Amino acid sequence: MLIVQKYGGTSVGSIDRIKAVAERVVRSRREGNNVVVVVSAMSGETDKLIGLANQISPNPDEREMDLLLSSGERISSALTAIAINELGFKSISLTGRQVGIITDKAHTKAKIERITAERVKEAIDDGIIPVIAGFQGVTETSEITTLGRGGSDLTAVAVAAALNANLCEIYTDVDGVYTTDPGIVPDARKLDKISYEEMLELASLGAKVLQTRSVEFAKKYDVPVLVRSSFNDNPGTLVMKEDKEMEQVAVSGVAYDKNQAKITVIAVHDRPGVAAKLFNAIADANIVVDIIVQNVSSDGKATDISFTVPKTDNKKAFKITEGIAAELGAKGVYLREDIAKVSIVGVGMRTHSGVAAKMFETLARHGINIIMISTSEIKVSCIINAKFTELAVRVLHDSFELGEGKKEKVKPKRKITLKKN
Ligand code: ADP
Ligand code: ASP
Ligand code: MG
Numbered sequence: 001m002l003i004v005q006k007y008g009g010t011s012v013g014s015i016d017r018i019k020a021v022a023e024r025v026v027r028s029r030r031e032g033n034n035v036v037v038v039v040s041a042m043s044g045e046t047d048k049l050i051g052l053a054n055q056i057s058p059n060p061d062e063r064e065m066d067l068l069l070s071s072g073e074r075i076s077s078a079l080t081a082i083a084i085n086e087l088g089f090k091s092i093s094l095t096g097r098q099v100g101i102i103t104d105k106a107h108t109k110a111k112i113e114r115i116t117a118e119r120v121k122e123a124i125d126d127g128i129i130p131v132i133a134g135f136q137g138v139t140e141t142s143e144i145t146t147l148g149r150g151g152s153d154l155t156a157v158a159v160a161a162a163l164n165a166n167l168c169e170i171y172t173d174v175d176g177v178y179t180t181d182p183g184i185v186p187d188a189r190k191l192d193k194i195s196y197e198e199m200l201e202l203a204s205l206g207a208k209v210l211q212t213r214s215v216e217f218a219k220k221y222d223v224p225v226l227v228r229s230s231f232n233d234n235p236g237t238l239v240m241k242e243d244k245e246m247e248q249v250a251v252s253g254v255a256y257d258k259n260q261a262k263i264t265v266i267a268v269h270d271r272p273g274v275a276a277k278l279f280n281a282i283a284d285a286n287i288v289v290d291i292i293v294q295n296v297s298s299d300g301k302a303t304d305i306s307f308t309v310p311k312t313d314n315k316k317a318f319k320i321t322e323g324i325a326a327e328l329g330a331k332g333v334y335l336r337e338d339i340a341k342v343s344i345v346g347v348g349m350r351t352h353s354g355v356a357a358k359m360f361e362t363l364a365r366h367g368i369n370i371i372m373i374s375t376s377e378i379k380v381s382c383i384i385n386a387k388f389t390e391l392a393v394r395v396l397h398d399s400f401e402l403g404e405g406k407k408e409k410v411k412p413k414r415k416i417t418l419k420k421n
Pocket of ligand 3 (some may be wrong): 008150153208209210211
């Protein structure tokens with residue numbers, strides 16, 4: 001088998017951990033597999049580099065940031081190759097450029113356009129284990145780019161697709177994909193398998209176990225992805241095409257995202273072209289708008305528009321909105337930063353009714369006010385006050401009986417006595 005193994009930041013977080021990764025790679029090789037390794041930067045490294053740049057400038061040039069950040073993965077890939085060599089197996093580290101990962105020019109969030117992977121193929125043919133520096137690529141004009149936070153997942157999936165690998169293993173610090181973040185709900189249950197669609201929703205709604213774009217890529221090119229721990233040999237979670245079994249449960253996971261901010265424009269003209277003007281201006285600044293709520297005006301003249309943007313872009317979005325507020329006829333623009341999004345996800349929602357109502361009822365029972373709602377075929381999201389995020393995730397997880405041992409739904413409902421924090 002040809003297997004791409006990606007190791008995340010924690011998995012290569014120290015020299016001992018890198019040695020353990022080398023052992024695991026070699027073990028798979030001894031079992032008869034051809035292994036291609038992709039590594040993240042050592043844990044904390046990317047944040048550290050961002051911190052250094054921010055000590056000089058609050059708004060560093062994005063081209064320079066990409067060159068800076070790509071260095072984290074260079075270090076870990078070279079160290080991993082050294083560790084594999086030390087075990088008596090030939091290994092070489094390769095940068096994104098050496099692998100031929102060609103991207104567009106969107107610095108800090110570049111999209112992969114194509115991968116040549118010549119050096120990788122040559123290495124495999126020569127019995128050499130390639131260790132690829134994740135998270136990075138190069139433009140047609142030789143500029144170094146990075147693929148967005150968590151982007152080593154994308155490198156792994158894209159390389160697996162380019163090589164037509166049998167499997168892409170994502171090694172991380174948890175045993176697989178859980179019904180929610182096991183870091184905040186200890187009762188979360190590991191899923192044996194999850195559909196690309198559900199994983200895509202969970203990832204884009206905040207579950208950082210896989211980068212959203214890596215899941216899109218896996219779905220598009222049909223790459224089977226196995227998420228598992230680098231700390232043990234537990235079986236992990238297979239991300240794959242939907243099957244009948246998956247539709248039997250209405251909700252398979254709960255996600256949360258604290259990187260949210262809400263902008264409200266008060267009393268804009270209720271006439272054609274207002275929303276287009278506003279959201280074109282925001283889109284031109286490369287800001288992704290998430291939930292939008294607009295009411296019909298009661299007097300036929302003025303209406304409020306609220307929308308959410310990533311917290312990291314809120315200042316920029318607020319400034320743009322303020323800048324065109326007069327043109328929109330607005331009486332004012334407000335920014336709210338203390339919000340979060342909690343979401344429930346499941347392909348079974350297509351065939352189960354009352355799921356959204358149950359979510360709203362659960363939140364209400366715990367005194368959590370819903371600020372905005374957004375739904376799609378397989379998810380329901382609510383914007384709430386950020387201070388209730390953990391509570392909301394726990395009570396929703398409990399209410400939809402997602403926890404360990406709750407699968408059979410035979411137990412009487414456990415009473416929830418959670419402290420509001
Ligand atoms: P890596 O450094 O290996 O890429 P990440 O920190 O990016 O790892 O992703 C793993 C983390 O994702 C876990 O430690 C966990 O806290 C978090 N996480 C959030 N939601 C989930 C989920 N539904 N299942 C598993 N992990 C999740
Ligand atoms: N090192 C990068 C980050 O921290 C990419 C990755 O870890 O996947 O976002
Ligand atoms: Mg990650």
